[in-house]
Amino acid sequence: MERIELFELSKEYLEALKENIIGEHVDFIQESMQDANKADVAALLDELEMMEALFVLRALDPDFSADILNELEEDSQYKVIKAMPPEELATLIDHMDSDDAVDILNQLVVNDREAVISHLEAKEKSLYIIELLRYDEDSAGGLMAKEIIKANLNWTVVQTIDEIRRQAENVEKIFSIYVVDNKEKLLGRVALKKLILASSDTKVADLYEDNIISVPTYMEGEEVAEIMRKYDLEAIPVVNVKNKLVGRITVDDILDLIREQADEDIQAMTGISDDVEESDSVYRLSRARLPWLLIGMVGGLLGAGFIGFFEEGLNAVTALAFFIPLITATGGNVGIQSSTLVVQSLANRSVFADSLTKRLLKVLLVAILNGLVLSLFVMATVVFLYDKEVKFGLVVSIALFSVVLLASFMGTLTPIVLDKLGINPAMASGPFITTANDLLGLGVYFMVATLLLNL
Amino acid sequence: MERIELFELSKEYLEALKENIIGEHVDFIQESMQDANKADVAALLDELEMMEALFVLRALDPDFSADILNELEEDSQYKVIKAMPPEELATLIDHMDSDDAVDILNQLVVNDREAVISHLEAKEKSLYIIELLRYDEDSAGGLMAKEIIKANLNWTVVQTIDEIRRQAENVEKIFSIYVVDNKEKLLGRVALKKLILASSDTKVADLYEDNIISVPTYMEGEEVAEIMRKYDLEAIPVVNVKNKLVGRITVDDILDLIREQADEDIQAMTGISDDVEESDSVYRLSRARLPWLLIGMVGGLLGAGFIGFFEEGLNAVTALAFFIPLITATGGNVGIQSSTLVVQSLANRSVFADSLTKRLLKVLLVAILNGLVLSLFVMATVVFLYDKEVKFGLVVSIALFSVVLLASFMGTLTPIVLDKLGINPAMASGPFITTANDLLGLGVYFMVATLLLNL
Known part of the structure; x- marks a missing residue:
């Protein structure tokens, strides 16, 4: 077998490493990884099977292995620590800072956690760890390390x-x-x-x-x-x-x-329910995406039932159907824009922020302004370009104007309410709200049509 | 007037400060801000009018003023530096690190910039600055400071x-x-x-x-x-x-x-075309949101024209209209999910990433899996709950399945293409693509309907 001397983050080295793991060539691992960076080795180990990664970690110096273990992706990290006997994990944790140790231990069930702690050598460190485990993972106490000068x-x-x-x-x-x-x-x-x-x-x-x-x-x-x-x-x-x-x-x-926070927000906004990456398995990707798609689907089916109520009206004026996508899409776009602005201002709270009433008044003014521009634009297109009656044009543009107003309010209030309930406000830009906005838009559209066209 | 001794980030202090600026009480500013943090003073100055902020900066020690100027929000910073005579700005820049100095100078037109540089006192600093100005603002050269040991x-x-x-x-x-x-x-x-x-x-x-x-x-x-x-x-x-x-x-x-990058991505995804905040003026907020809403509107109107082609079909089978929102919403949701996963993997490029063919194959598999689940679900609902013919149920579910497939591909390829063209791939989850997906979905839906129902 060809001998590669130096560690590198490449597919070639990965292949060579795998072969050397099968051949149990501990010296290859030790020599080639001697001067490697912990983050690079971790990125490589993320590509290996659990048993292979474990083999590499056992071949290296515990101090270095501990560093690498900390840098692994959550998935691979979890698999490796689950597979390690408590004594072995304790040896690695003895070489970690207290905050990193706690991140690892927090992934284990209480019994396993205690087994590992009982095997720790450094007395001071185990006291540190026991103290840190008391704090909420996402609080300052859960993030801090006890090692200070x-x-x-x-x-x-x-x-x-x-x-x-x-x-x-x-x-x-x-x-x-x-x-x-x-x-x-x-x-x-x-x-x-x-x-x-x-x-x-x-x-x-x-x-x-x-x-x-x-x-x-x-x-x-x-x-x-x-x-x-x-x-x-x-x-x-x-x-x-x-x-x-x-x-x-x-x-x-x-x-x-x-980085985790940003990923979470974006996934909340796009309706991916689990922390997945493009490199995950087909099954996992599919499962993470399906729940929100199904909710959107239920919304769409409710919308269908909803439009069904107006079947007679639609039979009388088929052209009403043409503008359904216009109404739902505009509601969605306006709603997402509004909620995003609120989510961003929630992330940067200022003591100088306006009161809720003042903010809603402003939302109303922006919505009126944009609603007017959009409605006039649509009115003109419907009447002159699509050659419909003025009355019909009025239906579409009044419905549109109302949808812009309603979607602005929904988009503004939803993240504020979610935040008060302790839910990530980024959810407000997600598929659930888009779906709700769709239904709202359809309701307004057909109500206006029924009233104005005497359907 | 009541005398407030200590700086604090509060509406009360802001009011007191404003009054003292009108009264030109320089000593109030100097004394109360003596131990304040630069970032806090900057947050306060962001709330003032340009002339008021300038008055405060002039009252303080240039070293402190320089720090505060660096911490101001882009808007207020720009207004202040535009209003300062070159000599004055040069004095402040003499007290800045080279990277901060360049961030300020990059906002001025070339002539103003050169006027300021000609007034700098520190010879070494002006050489540093002239060197740094050569680099692109977003490159490592544009971000670095020359001051090192x-x-x-x-x-x-x-x-x-x-x-x-x-x-x-x-x-x-x-x-x-x-x-x-x-x-x-x-x-x-x-x-x-x-x-x-x-x-x-x-x-x-x-x-x-x-x-x-x-x-x-x-x-x-x-x-x-x-x-x-x-x-x-x-x-x-x-x-x-x-x-x-x-x-x-x-x-x-x-x-x-x-943080800037994350804000930009989110704004690209939500179709807000300018860097705005909830606290900006109604006019500015409205203007930043309108362009994308109008594009969405044009898309919706095109969609209307598009559905218009199938008017006869719609007249024959009104129920086709009921499922328009279902088709467009699902296309949108699937497209956004796909593009988000790609955008995230573009942000964390790995040497171990699969080839494009392999990635697309995976996208296809996930799409088939999700498409099947969704189509079966819809088929069952349409036939059993909404009591439609099986043939009609087939139209909706085949269209839905195709839309899931197409939107997955569009959602995956668009960010990759944008990235290759040097455009922010987060745009691929924005309103432009959602609109394109809507039109695509409508096309597929009515085509399937025409073929299967012999319209």
């Missing part, structure tokens, strides 16, 4: 550097040293840069910035992300209700969170 | 710390020291942590990691963001084609970029 207000620079040395192995990335008082209350921070430039007997008290932004353990992850973005922070300290420093969140976790 | 491979720790001291004022946040050879080629990096823990005569050559990830100046910002997320980086060095270190990008700029 704290300095007491009364320490000198030398003492602080000694503390950094002591913790150097536990805290991979140091951005700031957090300054606390004797009761561990957060007072401020010292940038690493300042520490380097200060003379060694300077007191921390003379170096630190007290104007520090922190978040409470119970704050939602999304809000933490917005604060870190707004204030350009690469790490943020987390405090408990007594303002005691309990951990920190780093920006890399926030980047992952933002 | 470089250490030569042969330096000692003491020499490196001296360099940090020399640059401390220019480089606000130091994450790593970049290591270069005599020709300024990037060799690696030293984490600040390592520098602190090393003894002062250690050589940089013995400390640095050579396994460093860098990006070329021409790489697109979106790709840089994905690399920083994947590899958990808080800063990334930028190199030119000769691998010479020319700047660095920090994660705070990437967070802003990701």
